[in-house]
Amino acid sequence: MKILSFFERSSRNFRHSSPYSKFLVLLAVSTGGGIGLVAYSDAKSDHPSSDTKKKKVVVLGTGWAGTSFLKDVDCTKYDVQVVSPRNYFMFTPLLPSVTCGSVEARSIVEPVRRIINKKNGDIKFWEAECLKIDPKNKKVHCRSNHSVHVDGKKEFSVEYDYLIVAIGARANTFNTPGVTEHCHFLKEVDDAQRIRRSVMDCFERANLPDLSYEERKNKLNFVIVGGGPTGVEFAAELHDLINEDLVRLYPALHDLVKISVIEAGDHILSMFDKRISSFAEEKFHRDGIDLKTGYMVVNVSDKEITMKEMQNGKVHSLPYGMIVWSTGIATRPIILDLMKEIGQANRRVLATDEWLRVEGCENVFALGDCATIQQRKVMEDITAIFNIADKDNSGTLTADKVKKFLEGICERYPQMEIYMKHKQVSDLVDLLYGPNGKSGTKELSIEDFKAALTEVDSKTKFLPATAQVAAQQGTYLAKCFNKMEEREHDPEGPPRIRATGRHRFHPFRYRHLGQFAPLGGEQAAAELPGDWISIGQSTQWLWYSVYASKQVSWRNRMLVISDWMRRFIFGRDSSRI
């Protein structure tokens, strides 16, 4: 009893926040008689609170972008308010694991209020959906999204000085008929839980008496549309669930199960290195997962999915038990409305500049999946660039002039650097004047200058819609906000091209830290920085450790690890809850 009382007291002290650094060693006593030691540390800084005339920053969304902004923004400088229909942050890369019960939904979510609490509670959170962004009046209109009855005022509006739009995207159906009605998506916790129930449903249905062989088979036909990382990971998880756990509970049904992955392109995981893509395809073939590459889904009815062979236009139909639709993302309606208002109506995705500022309205920032950075093109600014470099207005550029101007140009136009790498030259002078031009006296006219750089913009890179990009953008923006006043007088960015002086901040630059593709059966593939490729079981262990370490809190980390342990020991659960 003494140990337990100590334990309890410790845990209470631990949970009630103190401003000091905490360190707690927990004696974890289990009935099995074993003792486990877990080390825990958490640091917390003490901010003095001052509420005088702080500018209002409103953050929409609690996904990767919104949450990393929140974690890093300095609340003593701004009055931060968060609006989101989800009062938690979700670790999306583990969502496919939730669908099959390798990890519990609750383990990968962290309440926003816990994150806020770590910042001394200076952030307000409203659980509501944003209905409309009104950039003219600097307001957002919101509605509480509670399922239970609400009396009186449901809607309210929040004023802002700065607005951070980080509401993510919706699933893209490409307007295929029947998809919304009959397919599962995989974007939210609810989706994952529904998929999980649905898998169990298919097995229980196929197991009912009085069914023909064909009927049983159709019910156990699992179809995944989209061969991207999410679809592939779900297919792999499902295969594991069935072969490791369900086969023993439904032995008669095992041979009837079929998993199909439908992909319009020629390969699955096409965004990865070819070696990974081929490895995945081979593994799936070995596992008996049916890969239908080069097929486009044209219709989904309540019983069948219809697809067209891309090569010859032949149409095939496939009865199914469950479909998971995972073909990419599309813009949310509220963003489309905003785009109309600010003159971006002809675009498909909301555009921001390289500092994440929404083009066409002031003090509104957009990050994560809901926007793309519209990289300024070199050719658009080519005359201005030439004029700046040509300080004496001689109408021509010498290598010397270019050298002086080098600084900042590659930061402002990152495609320049990629183009130079592509051309295998080391700097701008080499590119413009050739390998021996450095010491020469060759002078470039504006036409020569344009001609040399005409293909640069073809190397403009668009950022992928991943958690990594969103998180980096959130952190970047928070840092900018924290230094806003300072940088007003002491700008750190590259020189302005179409104006004088410098930009306040460096533009956002994405650092790719690698990407995983778990393939099931304790196999994974990974693309690591520096074009490294890693495939196999060790990569799966790398996956475990990276994903455990990337959790936003120690709580999540412990929960996720203990979920993995539970799965190792007891297998996945088959209860339909």
Added chain:
Amino acid sequence: MKILSFFERSSRNFRHSSPYSKFLVLLAVSTGGGIGLVAYSDAKSDHPSSDTKKKKVVVLGTGWAGTSFLKDVDCTKYDVQVVSPRNYFMFTPLLPSVTCGSVEARSIVEPVRRIINKKNGDIKFWEAECLKIDPKNKKVHCRSNHSVHVDGKKEFSVEYDYLIVAIGARANTFNTPGVTEHCHFLKEVDDAQRIRRSVMDCFERANLPDLSYEERKNKLNFVIVGGGPTGVEFAAELHDLINEDLVRLYPALHDLVKISVIEAGDHILSMFDKRISSFAEEKFHRDGIDLKTGYMVVNVSDKEITMKEMQNGKVHSLPYGMIVWSTGIATRPIILDLMKEIGQANRRVLATDEWLRVEGCENVFALGDCATIQQRKVMEDITAIFNIADKDNSGTLTADKVKKFLEGICERYPQMEIYMKHKQVSDLVDLLYGPNGKSGTKELSIEDFKAALTEVDSKTKFLPATAQVAAQQGTYLAKCFNKMEEREHDPEGPPRIRATGRHRFHPFRYRHLGQFAPLGGEQAAAELPGDWISIGQSTQWLWYSVYASKQVSWRNRMLVISDWMRRFIFGRDSSRI
């Protein structure tokens, strides 16, 4: 990596069932660097399978009664089929803990197929709802209850030789208007999860901007109707959730929260000993939980709950944020239909005899909350009893004759024993002839006999609708089924009163093992066998250990314990999922 590979291999071996007893020591490696040892053992017997002409036993329901029957029935003797809309067994006593996140829903459920698998898979399970019991044709009509689309045949029927009805009961609303629409019940996993979301909803709603003080207060008014063990435990859990965890996340709202318990009787926990009931009431007063005893709810609207003071008939209204309705159980419609068909239409609850056989139809058994045992009354059989005892038909009974007949009479009529205890006599002779009548020659006429026993039946005990009763009934019935053939020739029960010979089996006798009432704040009360009472923190630890040990599988046990640990360490989660 070596440790991990060992771990993985072990776990696979472990999970793939082998017919032998297993023992596995797991090295639980966590990132914290700690090592935990957990001992695990599981035994499994090897039954030879023989499918020749076995009688069909159909079990309806996978609750306490159905599952304990399944666990103990000998599948080599019967062709067992189970029909239930729930493909899992749920440990109901922990359901109130799920509502507030002290325990996860998944930890307290065990898939039926896992239980079946331990019996070598000789049991068939159909995930379906039973729509109609047809005792004339010995059939049950069922319908698959899947939420996803089902093609073709949804309904099917199952034939039986023996039917075990164990489908439980529904919540009793006493036909109070508005209850079904606006209140939460607490019977299923879904209910608990909905309540959990609803609590978080209330907090998030009360926290929205632009609300008045009154509006916030109303939204944080949590009302529990019914002061039984479930209602009281939920109130206690809710109080703990709010005071231990939510207070830090919503500091501004803490003073607005109010928890009320409405009970029509004079006391809460009235089925417990008075000391427990008073202790609970005092603790709730200290905790600031509003106890409204002596109030009956008469109406529930979308905003207010209306109740009548029992003493003076005054009507009060109370605005609320959430109501949990927990006032007892009522008979399910399908059972009411069956009752009409078998001549029990004028009863409120399905009646069985003391061997759990449904009165009025053959080979149908009912157990758990869906039926009550109709104890045969002594006075109904009084003449038959007298005649049997009076072997020589002299018309009078001597003490000797009664002594010979003693055997069996108390088993057949357990109220006799309670009555004797009440009268403080040690046996039947003392009761009939007085303390000195044993050696006397006093002879009893049938009128004397009747007069002496006329109050016996007032001591008939009805069994409470608890998990304990249901589980014991399931085990009892399984044992009867296992010995069915044997007992045909060698009956073990008491002598038949209105026929010759003996009953095949002993009638069902309930052994009360005690009952817990967790009261929150690490305090619990317990009624233990032998009229012992235990109250306080040590009782809470007893509660932890009893509930951990009572889990149906090692898996559940470990999950529940690790949930408790998680709660101790990290507190409860406030995410709205």
